[in-house]
Amino acid sequence: MPEDSPLIQSLRTAVGAAPADVPLRLHLAGLLLDAGRSEAAVAEVAVALQHAPADAQARQLMARAMGIPAGQPTPEPPRTDEPPAPARPRFDWGAAEEQVGDVVPPRFVEAPVRADGDGEPGDAGAWDVERPGRVRLADVGGMREVKDRLEAAFLAPLRHPELRRLYGKSLRGGLLLYGPPGCGKTFIARAVAGELGASFLSVSVNDVLDMWIGNSERNMHEIFQTARRQAPCVVFLDELDALGGKRGRSAHSGMRNTVNQLLTELDGIDAGANEGVFVLAATNVPWDVDNALRRPGRLDRTLLVLPPDTPAREAVLRYHLRERPIENVDLARLAKATDGLSGADLAHLCEAAAERALLDSARTGTVRMIGMKDLLAAAAEIAPSTEPWFAAARNVAMFANEGGTYDDLITYLKKRRKL
Structure with missing residues (x-):
């Protein structure tokens, strides 16, 4: 994979700090596409479409990244003596939704609860x-x-x-x-x-x-x-x-x-x-x-409150995968492979695995489920976000543990061989 330019690297850092900034992410996708990184551009545009499904610029970028010229249903075959390359299959989103319609149940259908347990929420004053x-x-x-x-x-x-x-x-x-x-x-x-x-x-x-x-x-x-x-x-x-x-x-x-x-x-x-x-x-x-x-x-x-232990990681993963189409997922194995990740990291892992399966479905034209391969690949790419915190906390625990305030932290750091 070619090394990113300094501008693309800077934009990746900015997108990581503001993941919901759609224009910034689309700018990064455009640069990746101009650099010939169509797959990376598709991944960025897919995330942008999750935040803004109706964004016209995002849809145009997706069409460009997937090789579909604007205003044309299919590209013209090349006029050469060689047989034309097979056209990229177009993904039928409507058919895909019908195919998985019974897999994911409806959500967010519960009515709000009032102070007395019925109807609209009660008014508790100026504060929620x-x-x-x-x-x-x-x-x-x-x-x-x-x-x-x-x-x-x-x-x-x-x-x-x-x-x-x-x-x-x-x-x-x-x-x-x-x-x-x-x-x-x-x-x-x-x-x-x-x-x-x-x-x-x-x-x-x-x-x-x-x-x-x-x-x-x-x-x-x-x-x-x-x-x-x-x-x-x-x-x-x-x-x-x-x-x-x-x-x-x-x-x-x-x-x-x-x-x-x-x-x-x-x-x-x-x-x-x-x-x-x-x-x-x-x-x-x-x-x-x-x-x-x-x-x-x-x-x-x-x-x-430390990063989740093995049973907690299994519970967090089960929660974030509960409404996604999955098959043959070994939660016990996945929990062992994600030691050190925080709850937020685990949520991001499930999102990244779902994104991999979605993009693969879009490229091949065939809907497939999320499997262990997607989850383990996502886990391999995610570094624990807690490491910088432990680096700072270690110095405090060693040199500013007045009155034994951070004894629990010292015990954990020694157990994890971080001290």
Whole structure:
């Protein structure tokens, strides 16, 4: 395969950073086509058509890449003494959809649920509060150690109020989930809310920060006020390092004031103000979180969420393949071949395998199923996205493990021979 030009390499990097940018991906496909890389161009245009099926430029590029001249049903045969090359079969998309129509069942047919369980969603105020969901920890594949830690440190005291009162166990404090990106921290937080039968309020930095002075603090206060009105409610602070970064590193007073407001809300203005409000947070860089947020009574418990183990990888793969046409897929073998991949990596693997089968069907004119060959080939091309995180975390675990905060991380790194 010829080496890509510097421009194509740069565009590949840009597309990787913005995979949903259709014009950028089509620009890359056009350059690949001009360079004689028709198969690579077809792959890029196919992804673009998934995001924008009606895009005229994408359809024209696909026709060019597959050798179908614009405005002509079939190309003219060459006027030579040699017999003409057989015409490339044209793919009948309508027939293909009829062929696989019974393979993939209809999806997204469930009606939205209102606060009382019927009809339209209820109005919970200015913030989007999800009603008690059906996701439970049993729906989280594998990850037995994470579930046991959650049960012992967080869920068991809530389920057994008599024992809690007997031992004087306080409900104050929250839980901080940390680990590499794409490993399911948000899904685990939703499962905890499901276990508690609580509403779920997800908060990101975009929900809080505002350009006007004082508005960010007001937004933070209103979020917690909403959670108190909807109690029992799990408040999930996503990307806590952005919402509660170390104040000493922030040059903007507004950001420092927002962290101060978050500390106030976690403590509760009045005694018992946060009754029924359970705070969970997630971050990829816990070492950048303000130390005051991790003091007793706030986010004082931490839980390391690592890349999925073998049973979890099998469950994730089964989930992402459940509505795709597959045959003879050995999930146990595939799970062993994907050691070290995150949940996001596994989702990308299934997407890449489906793309290979789709493009092959388009080239040959015959619909075929996704098989182990497609999945293993996709797995061989995907490098674990967690490696850069472990490279940074290793230095923190070795030289900044104050009070044994990162003992679990050190144990994992030693087990994986990364330390």
